[in-house]
Amino acid sequence: MKRRDLLKNTGLFGISALLAPALSAKGLSVKTPNEKLKIIVSGGHPDDPETGCGGTIKLLTNAGHQVINYYLTVGQGGIEGLSAQKAAEIRKKEAVEACRILGAQRVFGSQLDGAAEVNKARYDEILQFLEEQKPDVVFTQWPIDTHPDHRACSLLFYNAWLRSSSGFDLYYYEVMTGRQTQNFTPTVFVDISSVIESKRKACFAHKSQKVKEWYDNIHGVMEKFRGGQCYARYGEAFARQQPFGSNLFS
Numbered sequence: 001m002k003r004r005d006l007l008k009n010t011g012l013f014g015i016s017a018l019l020a021p022a023l024s025a026k027g028l029s030v031k032t033p034n035e036k037l038k039i040i041v042s043g044g045h046p047d048d049p050e051t052g053c054g055g056t057i058k059l060l061t062n063a064g065h066q067v068i069n070y071y072l073t074v075g076q077g078g079i080e081g082l083s084a085q086k087a088a089e090i091r092k093k094e095a096v097e098a099c100r101i102l103g104a105q106r107v108f109g110s111q112l113d114g115a116a117e118v119n120k121a122r123y124d125e126i127l128q129f130l131e132e133q134k135p136d137v138v139f140t141q142w143p144i145d146t147h148p149d150h151r152a153c154s155l156l157f158y159n160a161w162l163r164s165s166s167g168f169d170l171y172y173y174e175v176m177t178g179r180q181t182q183n184f185t186p187t188v189f190v191d192i193s194s195v196i197e198s199k200r201k202a203c204f205a206h207k208s209q210k211v212k213e214w215y216d217n218i219h220g221v222m223e224k225f226r227g228g229q230c231y232a233r234y235g236e237a238f239a240r241q242q243p244f245g246s247n248l249f250s
C-alpha cells in the first residue's frame with residue numbers, strides 16, 4: 001500500500017476525516033451524505049478564520065454544511081492612522097464580503113482588538129454562545145501564538161469545550177506559522193486545491209490588511225507545504241483536541 005493510500009485509509013485526509021468524529025458521536029458515519037452539520041470557526045480578528053481555514057470552510061459550505069465565522073474582535077486596532085470606530089466599520093465590511101465568498105454566516109464578538117480578555121465573564125460569554133448555537137464542530141486558533149488575541153480566542157473556546165453540556169468536536173488551526181502560530185502539530189490534512197481561488201478571494205477581501213505581502217510570503221507557502229504533506233497542490237492542516245473524560249474542571 002502506498003503512503004498516500006495508507007493516510008487516506010487511516011482517516012487523516014479531507015473534510016470527511018474532519019467530520020467523522022462528530023458524525024460518529026451522533027451514531028452516523030461519513031457515508032451518510034445527507035447529514036448536515038453546524039460548524040463554528042472562531043478567530044481573534046477578521047481574516048483569521050479565512051487565512052487558517054478558508055479552503056476548508058468553502059469545502060464545508062459547498063457540501064451543504066452550515067458554517068458560522070465568529071470574530072472575537074472586529075479588528076478595530078488593525079488600520080494604522082484610523083480611529084477604532086472607522087477601522088471597525090471597514091473591517092466588518094471586509095469580513096462580511098469574505099464570508100459571502102465562502103458561503104459562511106458571521107457573528108462579531110464584543111472584545112477589543114489588541115486587548116482581548118480571558119476571565120470568568122468572558123469564559124461564560126463564549127460558553128453561553130456555544131450552548132445556544134449547539135455546533136457539532138468548532139475550530140479555534142492554536143493556543144501557542146505570538147498574538148495575545150489569538151491565544152485568548154483559543155483559551156476561551158477550549159474552556160467552552162471543557163464545560164459544554166452538549167459536547168462538540170474541537171480543532172485548532174494555524175495562522176502565519178513561524179511568525180504567529182508556534183509549535184503546531186497537525187493531525188488532519190485537507191486538500192483545498194479545488195477551492196483555492198475562493199480562499200484567496202476571501203483573504204484578499206481584507207483589503208486593509210496588506211494581504212498581498214502576507215499571503216504571498218507566508219500563507220501561500222504554508223498552503224503548498226501542507227498540500228505536500230497530503231499529496232495535494234494546496235492544503236490546510238488541523239490539530240484535533242483529543243477527548244478525555246468530561247467536565248473535569250467545571
Ligand SMILES: [Zn+2]
Pocket residue numbers: 044045048147150
Ligand atoms: Zn489575527
